[in-house]
Amino acid sequence: MSKAQSSSTQSNIILKRQLMELQKRPVEGISAGLVDDDNILEWEVMLIGPPDTLYEGGFFKARLSFPTEFPLLPPKMKFITPMWHPNIYPDGGVCISILHEPKDDEYGYESASERWLPVHTVESILLSVISLLSSDNPDTGSPANVEAAVQVRNDLAGYRKKVRRLARQSAEAAWD
Amino acid sequence: MTSSSSSSFSLSYSYVEAVNPNLLCCICRTPFNVPATTKSCSHTFCWECICSAIAVLPQCPIDRSPLSLEDVSLASPIVRHMVSELPVYCTHRSLGCDHQCERQLLEHHLKDECLYEPLPCPERKCDQFIKRKDLKSHSHPDDHQSCTTCDLKFPDASHASGCPDAQVSCEHQPHGCRWTGRQADRPDHLERCPYEPLKEFFLMNSKRITALEAENQRLKDRLEELAFVFDRSRHDVHAMKYLLHPWFKLPANASHNPTTSSSTSSPTGTMPLNGTDFFPHSSSQPDEHDPFPEIFEGETQHTLFPPHRIPFQYPHLLPPDHTAPPTSISVAPLDLDGTLEHTFTSLRDSVVVLAKTVEHTGRRHDIALTTENVRVAEELAGVKAAVRGIRQQVHRIMMERVPGNEMGDKRMDPDMMVSGNPYLRSVLGSYPALTKSIPTTSVTKL
Ligand SMILES: [Zn+2]
Ligand SMILES: [Zn+2]
Ligand SMILES: [Zn+2]
Ligand SMILES: [Zn+2]
Ligand SMILES: [Zn+2]
Ligand SMILES: [Zn+2]
Numbered sequence: 001m002s003k004a005q006s007s008s009t010q011s012n013i014i015l016k017r018q019l020m021e022l023q024k025r026p027v028e029g030i031s032a033g034l035v036d037d038d039n040i041l042e043w044e045v046m047l048i049g050p051p052d053t054l055y056e057g058g059f060f061k062a063r064l065s066f067p068t069e070f071p072l073l074p075p076k077m078k079f080i081t082p083m084w085h086p087n088i089y090p091d092g093g094v095c096i097s098i099l100h101e102p103k104d105d106e107y108g109y110e111s112a113s114e115r116w117l118p119v120h121t122v123e124s125i126l127l128s129v130i131s132l133l134s135s136d137n138p139d140t141g142s143p144a145n146v147e148a149a150v151q152v153r154n155d156l157a158g159y160r161k162k163v164r165r166l167a168r169q170s171a172e173a174a175w176d
Numbered sequence: 177m178t179s180s181s182s183s184s185f186s187l188s189y190s191y192v193e194a195v196n197p198n199l200l201c202c203i204c205r206t207p208f209n210v211p212a213t214t215k216s217c218s219h220t221f222c223w224e225c226i227c228s229a230i231a232v233l234p235q236c237p238i239d240r241s242p243l244s245l246e247d248v249s250l251a252s253p254i255v256r257h258m259v260s261e262l263p264v265y266c267t268h269r270s271l272g273c274d275h276q277c278e279r280q281l282l283e284h285h286l287k288d289e290c291l292y293e294p295l296p297c298p299e300r301k302c303d304q305f306i307k308r309k310d311l312k313s314h315s316h317p318d319d320h321q322s323c324t325t326c327d328l329k330f331p332d333a334s335h336a337s338g339c340p341d342a343q344v345s346c347e348h349q350p351h352g353c354r355w356t357g358r359q360a361d362r363p364d365h366l367e368r369c370p371y372e373p374l375k376e377f378f379l380m381n382s383k384r385i386t387a388l389e390a391e392n393q394r395l396k397d398r399l400e401e402l403a404f405v406f407d408r409s410r411h412d413v414h415a416m417k418y419l420l421h422p423w424f425k426l427p428a429n430a431s432h433n434p435t436t437s438s439s440t441s442s443p444t445g446t447m448p449l450n451g452t453d454f455f456p457h458s459s460s461q462p463d464e465h466d467p468f469p470e471i472f473e474g475e476t477q478h479t480l481f482p483p484h485r486i487p488f489q490y491p492h493l494l495p496p497d498h499t500a501p502p503t504s505i506s507v508a509p510l511d512l513d514g515t516l517e518h519t520f521t522s523l524r525d526s527v528v529v530l531a532k533t534v535e536h537t538g539r540r541h542d543i544a545l546t547t548e549n550v551r552v553a554e555e556l557a558g559v560k561a562a563v564r565g566i567r568q569q570v571h572r573i574m575m576e577r578v579p580g581n582e583m584g585d586k587r588m589d590p591d592m593m594v595s596g597n598p599y600l601r602s603v604l605g606s607y608p609a610l611t612k613s614i615p616t617t618s619v620t621k622l
Binding site for chain 2: 010013014017018069071072073102117118119121
């Protein structure tokens with residue numbers, strides 16, 4: 001049995017357990033499931049906009065793609081619901097430090113101490129994303145979405161308005 | 177995926193109770209499989225988890241301190257025991273096995289016991305995996321072209337688990353059920369089998385017997401060990417006995433050899449180790465019972481000395497004459513009846529007695545010497561008187577020879593007379609002190 005296979009078995013079992021855990025004891029504001037029941041590495045999650053934030057009332061769908069090395073390496077997260085945020089790429093990709101592989105240097109500007117650790121779980125990832133959305137003043141240093149970052153700096157009211165509109169639209173889309 | 181159970185055991189365990197969070201690996205979030213601890217930061221993970229994590233990034237997954245494979249070692253035995261003793265369900269619980277045991281025993285259960293463990297075809301004729309409980313009925317189409325029991329040419333579904341007409345015995349046969357019959361009738365029998373309700377009891381009992389056998393074995397081992405220790409001790413005791421030899425005593429109440437005490441041939445009493453050969457003198461003079469002649473009159477209370485004693489006589493040491501009648505000095509013999517300590521005590525007492533005897537003898541010699549001196553002095557006085565008488569007589573004779581008063585210059589000095597007379601000189605010369613003590617003046621005055 002090759003190493004890759006045993007590692008994928010390990011990530012499969014860990015992911016299965018975490019999914020079961022999340023479904024048995026749901027965390028407030030999070031629901032999780034598989035895109036395809038035969039592929040444990042592709043998750044679809046729904047985040048409910050945290051109350052008292054711009055995202056309140058919104059339903060934000062995202063995909064989690066886990067590598068076979070999980071939990072040694074982090075998953076990738078990508079919103080399907082259109083988002084407007086300096087730390088979310090225009091294509092929906094989420095750029096937060098705990099999702100960055102600890103070894104690559106392309107994010108050299110951020111402190112390595114915030115990057116991925118094998119001790120993280122799906123739940124801890126999603127909670128970090130919720131806390132990212134809850135922040136009133138998004139960090140605009142080294143943004144993933146430059147336009148959004150510029151708007152935060154120059155036209156905060158316009159930025160808020162745009163986020164509110166997307167949140168409303170996401171709620172409508174969810175009910176369709 | 178199901179066949180990979182042996183390589184990733186840790187992930188397929190199903191724990192009976194919630195496990196203490198301290199025993200969970202924070203990488204795979206299950207209780208440690210093979211717990212490994214980092215030397216630098218003392219974090220514990222599964223061995224496989226931390227090794228694969230280091231392969232991805234050489235850092236501690238918890239605190240990011242630099243880490244290499246050399247920094248990882250097996251966790252302490254306590255941790256290893258704690259996880260290997262966690263109760264788990266059988267891997268085949270979903271298939272119907274409700275066995276549960278310590279985690280470390282599960283492998284054994286699957287390998288040797290579990291009825292639901294899939295096993296490869298025993299005859300290697302097919303690629304199927306068959307549950308252990310179905311192994312007996314596992315067959316291949318070409319094995320059973322015809323059934324030997326019922327002569328059916330091509331056994332159908334009714335023969336899936338053996339021929340229904342085959343003669344079988346009850347599964348409780350080992351416990352005493354004598355039923356035999358068609359295989360097809362066995363389930364019916366089982367419902368009525370008197371042994372069926374006792375199934376649990378038999379199980380419990382056989383477990384107990386196994387436990388007792390194990391215990392028995394353990395006790396046997398222990399016994400052997402003790403027998404060895406005992407042998408060695410006995411050897412030591414023998415060596416000790418040999419060293420102590422005549423002094424070795426059985427406890428007073430041991431009725432070792434009750435006749436010895438009354439036997440006159442063995443005055444030394446019980447000698448379990450042939451002491452009489454070893455100390456031949458101890459068999460002499462058993463009837464001598466007067467160890468204290470008058471010389472010891474001051475201390476007749478030698479209660480320490482038992483009656484068996486042999487006086488040693490030293491007649492030649494006594495002064496050859498007078499005053500005390502010839503006495504024998506009695507010294508306690510080597511007493512072999514009591515304990516070693518007793519013997520030492522009696523030897524010491526003998527030494528004391530000897531010391532006293534020596535002192536006493538010395539004193540007696542002093543007295544004899546003084547008496548002798550007095551006697552010599554008296555004799556001397558007698559001799560002195562005799563000499564004086566002789567001197568006077570000599571003088572008178574001399575005076576008679578020289579006529580009248582004309583002695584004048586020719587008068588002889590008495591000393592001259594003595595020195596001139598060879599007899600007197602020899603008598604007086606042997607008493608030089610006397611020569612001076614005889615006053616010449618008294619002679620001249622006469
Ligand atoms: Zn682990
Ligand atoms: Zn550490
Ligand atoms: Zn089992
Ligand atoms: Zn077969
Ligand atoms: Zn048949
Ligand atoms: Zn029966």
